[in-house]
Amino acid sequence: MSTADQASTIREVDLGTEASFEKLPAPVSVDQDEFFLTQDKGGAYHLLSTICPHSWGTVINWDTCFMCPDHGWRFERGEGICINGPRSQMYSFTVTVRDGNVYARIPEDKSQWA
Numbered sequence: 001m002s003t004a005d006q007a008s009t010i011r012e013v014d015l016g017t018e019a020s021f022e023k024l025p026a027p028v029s030v031d032q033d034e035f036f037l038t039q040d041k042g043g044a045y046h047l048l049s050t051i052c053p054h055s056w057g058t059v060i061n062w063d064t065c066f067m068c069p070d071h072g073w074r075f076e077r078g079e080g081i082c083i084n085g086p087r088s089q090m091y092s093f094t095v096t097v098r099d100g101n102v103y104a105r106i107p108e109d110k111s112q113w114a
């Protein structure tokens with residue numbers, strides 16, 4: 001296997017126009033995967049996977065934070081940092097805006113999500 005074969009392929013996904021996200025966090029679907037588009041206090045966008053970093057439960061938008069019903073981990077709604085448990089964070093992907101469009105960079109291989 002070559003080095004190129006071992007490297008994770010990262011694809012850039014067009015999430016749509018910035019104006020189409022009137023309210024954040026916003027649910028976003030990419031193929032079979034679910035995410036939230038968020039914005040932190042500094043104004044930067046983040047794409048956060050709904051797959052819980054603890055044990056692969058499904059994180060939901062709950063009250064004033066995100067929460068995983070499986071074991072109750074809660075995450076703040078900017079960068080997805082865990083607020084009631086161990087040092088952890090929701091799987092987060094780089095988001096950029098170009099010409100009014102929102103793009104996220106997501107590794108194809110989920111073992112590279114960290």
Ligand code: FES
Nearest residue numbers: 052055057068071
């Ligand atoms: S799987 Fe999400 S808190 Fe345990």
